[in-house]
Amino acid sequence: MRKLLAAPILLFSFLFSQIELDVTWTPYVTYYMSMFDINTGESNMPIFMAELRRESNAPETVNINVVFEIIIDSEALGVDNQTLARVETTEPLPITAPVHLSNMDLNLSTNQIFDDLGQPLPLRIAITEKIDASEMEEMFNAIVQTGRLPNGIYTFRIAIITEEGQEIVEEDILNISNPSMLQLITPGGALADTLINEVYTSFPILQWESDPCNITSDCEYFIRVSEFNPQEHSSIDQAIESVTRLPLDQSQGFESVGFGVTTFQYPTSAGDLEPGKIYAWQVKKDLLTTAGTEELLSNILVFKIKDFSLEETQSVQNNISPEDLVLRSLIGDDMADQIFGSGGQAEGAVANGNITLNGESVDISFVQSLLSMGVSTTDENGNENFRAPEILSVEVSE
DSSP, X not given: OHHHHHHHHHHHHHHHSSEEEEEEEOOOSBOBGGGBOTTTOOBSSOSEEEEEEEOTTSOSOEEEEEEEEEEEEETTTTEEEEEEEEEEESSOEEESSOEEEEGGGOSTTOOEEEOTTOOEXXXXXXXXXXXXXTTTHHHHHHHHHHSBOOSEEEEEEEEEEETTSOEEEEEXXXXXXXXXXXXXXXXXXXXXXXXXXEESOSSOEEEEEEOOOSSGGGEEEEEEEEEEOTTTOSSHHHHHTSOEEESSSTTTSSEEEEESOOEEEOOGGGOOOOTTOEEEEEEEEEEEETTXXXXXXXXXXXXXXXXXXXXXXHHHHTTOOHHXXXXXXXXXXXXXXXXXXXXXXXXXXXXXXXXEETTEEEOHHHHHHHHHHOEEXXXXXXXXXXXXXXXXOOOOOO
16 A cells, blocks of 8 residues: 555655746846747747756656747737647757746747757747737737837746656746826926026926836936026027036936936036026936837926015115025015015014024024025935925014
8 A cells, every 4th residue: 555655745846846947037028029920939139048957856857848928818808818838849848957038039930059068959849829910900000019018918938848757937027117208397487588587596307297117227317407598598498408507527418316206306426507597407317128228308497586685675775684584595485475475464564584494593694595505315225415494384473
């Protein structure tokens, strides 16, 4: 009876321990149809790299078959888990030494590969399943227009099957969203609106929005800032293409600001943006795709750095005290008129110059510097940054 029980245990070990498979998938933000020919299996970019090796207790030669397929689930295309293409070997591969195999090997043109010892292995491939072009004309029209796989869930699957029945399946499931949106948020606006797009610091925080990337490390953002000089530039497009304040190195074109970020503070290392001047800025997004690096450019916004010295001159002429000017700069002219203007809660009241910050008395020049440069902060790496003051509430008392 013991012999009868031992046989299935040995058979189990023999069936399921003959081959090992390690797969590395290549990450891409955007997949292009040019990477894969469903009629021949030809690929011009690596999708996966697999290493096959015999288990220590396996026979000297293990015969395997290889299957690679791409499956699509795309609501936009009306496709529900349909196979785009299925490529597989028609004759077993005899594995005696480790073998490295990629999707670029699995095509009708390749008739042999080599193992790590340099031994040739015959490779016979067939396309056993592919999407019906006549039924999926809409899909191919969408692909032809952009060259990309449309948004959806794509499954890339490789299976190794031994003659004895062992099957190993590895897959990479991607929710592909082709990034196309890159929009600046703040600061700035149109060139005609610079009077209402003034910035109160020489080191503004620049913010934008964009489609999220499938893989954050494959989306790098760049930025450039240029002065708009109406005597030299006829448009903001001309200004942004001229001499840049950021980057300082004119050969760079754009300054790298990191991967997957949507905010960036103008650095002190680039020098102050000068009060009274107008600046244009733009963001570039680099995407890693199967066809190389693709660039997305944002729109262009312009903003003006607040010139407090000019307002001080005007305030003297209009009999406005420096304290009142700072108060108006902090809370804005609209709120100041609402509170101190005709019919306001504090109509006719003026600032007395007694300024406290966190319970301590400070000079008006200190508040002016906060408005001009921003509030100093230090990040986790010890770098000094400046952010614009944020007014949470306004309270008036006699």
